[in-house]
Amino acid sequence: MQPEGPYRFTETLGECQVGRAWAALDGQDRPLTVAVLEGAAAGDQRWREAFSNAANVLAQTPGGHRYVNADFTAAQPWVAYLSEEEGAAARLFQSLGMDYQRTPTAEMLPPPVVAAPVSAPPQLPWAPQPWAMASQPISGVPVSSGAPVSPGVPAMPVAAPTTSAAPDPLDSSGGRRIAPVQPEPKRRDWIWAVGALVLSLVAGTAGFFVGNGNATGRAEPSTSASPSLAPYEATQFSINKDKFTGDLAKLGEPWLSRIGGCVVYNEAGAPKLPADEQQHLFCPYGGAWLHFVLYPATKQKDKARAYRQQLNLANGSLAPGLREATRTTGGVTGTPGTYVEYAFEGKDGRARCGVWWDREDIQGAFYVETLCQDGIAGNWDALRDLWRRGS
Secondary structure, three states, X not given: OOOOOOOEEEEEEEEOOOEEEEEEEOOOOOEEEEEEEOHHHHOOHHHHHHHHHHHHHHHHOOOOOOOOEEEOOOOOOEEEEEOOOOOHHHHHHHHOOOOOEEOOOOOEOOOOOOOOOOOOOOOOOOOOOHHHOOOOOOOOOOOOOOOOOOOOOXXXXXXXXXXXXOOOOOOOOOOOOOOOOOOOOOHHHHHHHHHHHHHHHHOOOHHHHHHHHOOOOOOOOOOXXXXXXXXXXXXXXXXXXXXXXXXXXXXXXXXXXXXXXXXXXXXXXOXXXXXXXXXXXXXXXXXXXXXXXXXXXXXXXXXHHHHHHHHHHHOHHHOOOOOOOEEXXXXXXXXXXXXXXXXXXOOOOOEEEEEEEEEOOOOEEEEEEEEOOOOOOOOHHHHHHHHHHHO
């Protein structure tokens, strides 16, 4: 039956378990594609939120699809794209985990019938992916009318478990809702500019390469300098313990005996601390760069996380094998938090791979980045192993 909306619907273009895509014309006879949430899903608030959030994530993701109009409060929520936005409806439904199929033969519409909302839908045999179940507002979403918009940004989960004995970022038990932000374009290159500066500060020190000394996957002591530590590792533990103060100590504990040459932002000769950060330590680790950051409040931490979630959504093709983000527990501490894999292209045209980890019990996070090819030879499991032994 014909959905609600200010358009003249002509035929169906495709469908999935929770909705359909329609060809339509607006008042100026411009061709549009309208994605509509239908059936029991349209009467389920979880699905309504997931649908609106997915549409807004795609609208703000580089390479995504900007819609021209939407009504997420209609009995059957819908979002309209210009016909030039090829594949927009398919990508929207697929981002919800649905098996979208194009309609082989166009279905001509019967006379318009307004569908009543489903007030008590039966238990669905499927469920929206938890990353789409956010509800906090985001600015800058493109709409051309006053239609209500209820946007959000994902905290992406992954369902496939691994056989590793340590907690795996793929073992998701559902994610807390995370607010999105529009990332600052300068952030990606800023990270590596800082890396180059700090490298000049620590080059020539033995501590720069200490990260290569532990590749066995064994977790290091995290609470105190163990008597079993070799003299060099014990010394690094002592040096680093003085630098990792307050809540940063919780983030740094699993690393203290393994890293060296750490630089504290705002100290003499070190990078300036960004305005949206409270503390920042930078530590080289073999061919990778480690950042430990405390944020003034949840807002700043969520913004930093959301930026990397957007990189996760947009840049999977830069680093094949990148997995969706998830809520999981640290490999050493067992503390719950959010895990995000991401990739981006540096100014030199080479792809960088990174892993973000923020603990729920503090306003802090650490992230590790390296060249996708020269650093890990395209092997994401190498970064995942590093995360397990440092979280």
